[in-house]
Amino acid sequence: MLLNNPGLKLLSLLLAILLWLVVANIENPVSTKQFRDVEVKVTNEQVLDSIGKVYEIKSGETATFTVKGRRSALDNLRAKDFNVVADLSHMSEVYSVPVEIYPKNNNLDIEIYRNSNTLCVALEDEATESFPINIVTEGDVAYGYALGQKVVTPNIVEVTGPKSLVRKIDKVSAFINVKHASREVSDKCVLSYFDGDGDELDKTRLHSDSKRAEVTVQVLKTKEISVNVTAKGQPALGYSLESLNYEPQSITIAGTDEVLASIKELTIPDVDITGLSSDYEQSFAVEDYVPEGVVLTEPEQQIMVTAKVGQITTRTITINADQIDIAGGTPKYSYLIDRNTKIKVTLRGFRSKLDSLTAVDFNPMVEVSGYSMGSYVCDIVLAEVEGVSATVDGKVKLRVGKNSN
Numbered sequence: 001m002l003l004n005n006p007g008l009k010l011l012s013l014l015l016a017i018l019l020w021l022v023v024a025n026i027e028n029p030v031s032t033k034q035f036r037d038v039e040v041k042v043t044n045e046q047v048l049d050s051i052g053k054v055y056e057i058k059s060g061e062t063a064t065f066t067v068k069g070r071r072s073a074l075d076n077l078r079a080k081d082f083n084v085v086a087d088l089s090h091m092s093e094v095y096s097v098p099v100e101i102y103p104k105n106n107n108l109d110i111e112i113y114r115n116s117n118t119l120c121v122a123l124e125d126e127a128t129e130s131f132p133i134n135i136v137t138e139g140d141v142a143y144g145y146a147l148g149q150k151v152v153t154p155n156i157v158e159v160t161g162p163k164s165l166v167r168k169i170d171k172v173s174a175f176i177n178v179k180h181a182s183r184e185v186s187d188k189c190v191l192s193y194f195d196g197d198g199d200e201l202d203k204t205r206l207h208s209d210s211k212r213a214e215v216t217v218q219v220l221k222t223k224e225i226s227v228n229v230t231a232k233g234q235p236a237l238g239y240s241l242e243s244l245n246y247e248p249q250s251i252t253i254a255g256t257d258e259v260l261a262s263i264k265e266l267t268i269p270d271v272d273i274t275g276l277s278s279d280y281e282q283s284f285a286v287e288d289y290v291p292e293g294v295v296l297t298e299p300e301q302q303i304m305v306t307a308k309v310g311q312i313t314t315r316t317i318t319i320n321a322d323q324i325d326i327a328g329g330t331p332k333y334s335y336l337i338d339r340n341t342k343i344k345v346t347l348r349g350f351r352s353k354l355d356s357l358t359a360v361d362f363n364p365m366v367e368v369s370g371y372s373m374g375s376y377v378c379d380i381v382l383a384e385v386e387g388v389s390a391t392v393d394g395k396v397k398l399r400v401g402k403n404s405n
Contacts, residue, residue, distance in 0.1 A: 033074045037062040038082070040099055040119055044089040053123045054162045055088070055095075056205070060119035063099050069110035081105065086119035095121050127163035130156050131172040133191065133213050139179025141219055146254035146297045147178065148218030154210055157191060161206035169206075170196040174213045186216045220254040220295055226265045227251060227303060233274030235309050241273055242310040242350050242387070251286060252297045259293040266290065273307050280307040310350035319343040319359045324380065324396060328369030331403060335368055338397035343380050349388035361385055371400050 040063050048054060063084050067074060081104055086097040099117035103110060135150040157172055174189035190212055193201040229246045251266060268284050283302040290296065321341040329335050345362070347354050363383040376398045382390050 029071055030068065031071045031074055032066050032068050033077060034064070034066045034114075035079050035082070036064045038064070038079045038084050040084050040086050040117070042097075042119070043085055043087050047089050047091075048123070052126050054126045054205070055121040055123055056162060058120045058122050060086070060097075060099065060117060063101065063115075063117040065101050065112055065117065066114035067110050068113050069108070073108055073110055077103075077108075077110075084117075088121075091121070095123060097121065124162045124164060126160060127166040128158060128160040129166050129169070130158050131169060132156055134171050134173045135215055135217070136173045136175045137178045137217060138175055139177055139181075141178050142180050142182040144222055145182050145219050146222045146252070146295060148220040148254060148295050150218070151216045153214045157213070158209045159193070159206055160208070165201060165205055168195045168201060169193050174215050176215045176217060178217055178219070181217075181219045183219055184216065185219065186214070188212045189215045220256065221260060222252050222254045222297060223260045223263075224250055224252050225263060227268065228265050229268045229271060229303065229305055231271045231273045231307060232269060233272050235273050236275050236277040238312055239277050239309050240312050240350070242308040242352075244271065244305070244307055246303055246305040248303070251301060253290065254295040254297055255293055259291075263291060263294060268303060268305070271305050271307055273309065276307065276309045277311075279309055281305065310352055312348065313351045313354060315347045315354045315357075317345050317347065317357070317359055319345060319362075319364050319380065321396075323359045323364055325363070325365040327365045327367050327381070329371075333371070333373065334401045334403045335366075335371075336399045336401070337366070338399075341396055342394070343396065344393040345382070346391040346393065347388055348391075349385075353385075353387055357385065357388065362390065366396050366398060368398070368400070371398075373400050373402060375399050 040061055042055075042057075045055070067077065083100070083102055083104055085100050087100065088097060091097045097119040099115070099119055101112050101115050101117070133152045133155055135152050137147060137150075141147060152174055159166060159169060159172065171194045173192050173194060175192065176185060176187050176189050178185050191203075191208060191210070193203055193206055195201055227246065227249050229244060231241055231244055235241060253260070253263070266286065266289055268289055270284065271282065273280065281304070283304050286296055286301045286303060287299065319342070321337045321339050324337055324341070324343075326335045326337075343364070345359075347357060361383075362385065365381050366378045367381055368378075378396045378398050380392055380394075380396055382392065
């Protein structure tokens with residue numbers, strides 16, 4: 001039976017195979033899938049070390065390619081399933097590098113048949129420079145505390161990269177978070193590079209002997225103390241110190257408990273008014289007057305001092321009888337000041353002060369406590385006016401009589 005009708009049996013086998021192929025192509029056809037903007041990984045960068053060059057990507061940092069295969073194989077493929085590589089050892093004379101693409105799983109039955117990607121680079125001389133590491137704190141410490149000493153290890157870093165980029169480096173900084181801290185803070189901090197405008201530079205193109213630095217920041221208690229400013233010397237002849245004003249009148253310092261307990265105020269004794277005949281202003285750096293161990297919460301704080309110097313002069317005013325009050329009298333007596341009384345008072349002080357003074361400002365009076373009926377010659381009593389001396393020339397004639405009421 002097996003040998004009967006061999007042609008028919010062969011035809012049946014061919015038809016079965018054909019039918020299987022038709023079914024297979026209907027259920028799992030050959031298809032394509034495109035991947036766009038896949039990042040290109042650069043390899044063999046060390047080939048440029050021997051010639052002292054570094055590279056900068058000009059174009060082609062991402063690749064677009066098409067994959068062909070059965071739909072069942074393509075459906076689950078993602079960009080991460082491929083190696084997309086530009087090998088610098090294959091760089092051409094015009095500094096272009098072909099991008100190679102192949103699946104990470106070699107068992108996949110797929111074909112990459114559309115790949116014309118090229119990475120273009122520019123070569124530049126390599127440079128190395130050393131920079132101090134700048135500590136930058138982020139956040140505010142707890143209330144009642146301030147930052148103290150900052151230490152970074154290493155404190156200098158050697159940076160290598162494209163010459164044009166290295167030359168742009170103005171500052172290398174290590175950032176450390178001190179938010180709400182009330183005790184010493186330490187951390188290993190990543191280094192960042194900044195140009196003169198404060199813009200961060202691309203650290204992927206820079207290499208240093210230390211990618212991180214150990215940063216320690218001291219956190220200290222604070223205390224508010226008063227400021228005491230004093231003058232020394234004498235102004236020019238005929239002048240005197242009218243007032244000494246300064247701001248601020250208190251400052252905040254930080255330190256250990258022992259240091260804070262030992263300081264009560266900040267004294268600045270260096271305001272020299274020798275020979276002055278006009279007002280004088282000067283600023284004093286607080287840091288020059290704090291003892292060792294004291295930390296300023298405002299490191300560059302200044303005390304602004306104004307010494308007001310005025311000319312000393314004299315002026316005479318006259319006090320009449322109707323401007324004099326009676327003090328200490330009793331109701332059973334009447335008190336009468338001679339209407340012709342005129343008391344001259346010589347005032348001495350700053351011109352700016354004297355010009356506005358009148359007899360009323362001195363509240364002139366006669367003290368009559370214990371006086372009985374009769375006539376008296378009394379001294380006048382004047383109230384004190386700050387910054388003014390008064391010399392009285394004359395006395396008051398007083399008559400004490402019995403009150404008829």
